[in-house]
Amino acid sequence: MTGESLVYVAWAAQQMNARRDEFIAGLVLVTRSEIRSLDHDSRMVDLLNASITENVVAAIHFLEHGGVEADVEAPTAALVYARALAQRDVALSALIRAYRIGHGRFVDEAMALLAAQAPPEKALPAARELVHRAASWIDTICDRVGITYEQERDRWVSSRSGLRQHWVNELLSGSAVDIVKAEDALDYRLDRNHVAAIMWAEDTVATRDVGDLFDGARSALGEALAASGPSLMVPTDEREARLWWPADRIDCAGVQAALAEREVSVRIAVGDVGYGVDGFRRSLREAERVKVVALSGGPASGRVTCYEIVAPIALMAADVGDLRLFVQRTLGALASDDERSESLRDTLREFLARNGSFSATAKAMFLHRNTIQYRVAQAMDACGVSFDDPDAIASVQIALTACRWMGSSVLRQTNPTP
Structure with missing residues (x-):
């Protein structure tokens, strides 16, 4: 009976493959809707889409060809996404829940196909086989991506960038923070005016070149803003960073000219001037809103977009x-x-x-x-x-x-x- 059940399981996998694109699109939407911490900006959504796509393809292949658990490997896109979530301090539980949602929807749809195709006396054994094999696959994948996440999290937190990110997240959370300790850890004073920005590399830039590119852009912007001291730069992940400069004003045209002169392949969303800890937070919130506008507008919106220019649209673009x-x-x-x-x-x-x-x-x-x-x-x-x-x-x-x-x-x- 097991051999015959495997035939039915393989048939169900083939049918899932035929409707794969529709299933993946629906799963992405459900995941983003039910797990808000995974509903990030367009780059992270693209990584989520790639991870779900490769996982579904791998699961179908495993079920269709009767693979063994020992040979299961997490898809590359799934590992890349796990590392990106670790760098952004998104809880591992959110990622595992996403896998459970995907597993449940996949099994439900495959079992419905079996029930419609197989005779009643054969559908139940085939369904048992499907559930068993799908559970083995998802458990193994969750183990693999969990290990990758934890390893990246340990590496990220142990680095200076990770420690800075920790203190910045504490400041941005709005909870009580020891300001003196935060300033010491960040090497950045908070009792002054700040201009925050989000900087991200264009897709054509190799990841290994991002660090040098960000340093060049940061220097150019500091000069354009007439910053009164060194900036604070905290990577969000390998291709994006949040920055603050001690500055009292913004000349958006001057900032745009400074980036154009150096021809650096980055895009930047700039918040308005804010004072103290509240201004530190508010300026970044404004930069995040500006980023939504810049991403929606694409390259046509230019390399630098400033809150003072697009404020009404940035406030409306949240939805x-x-x-x-x-x-x-x-x-x-x-x-x-x-x-x-x-x-x-x-x-x-x-x-x-x-x-x-x-x-x-x-x-x-x-x-x-x-x-x-x-x-x-x-x-x-x-x-x-x-x-x-x-x-x-x-x-x-x-x-x-x-x-x-x-x-x-x-x-x-x-x-x-x-």
């Missing part, structure tokens, strides 16, 4: 879905993601920014006044808004700013012509 709905409701047909709509949006935004002056807009955009008049009329017609309604115009300006910074993520996708 991109709601912001997208606001933009599309406000702009109507003008919210289409195509070249013509983009041209009309740019013209209307420039026109409103110049107090409705056709001449000033034409001069700024190097276009004829009649062209500006035509485009503005077309844009307003697409929006269905009147200049006589100041509240509606204010909403249009906000929506246009969201489009400027967040691009396709808030626009209505158009179907390409076949």
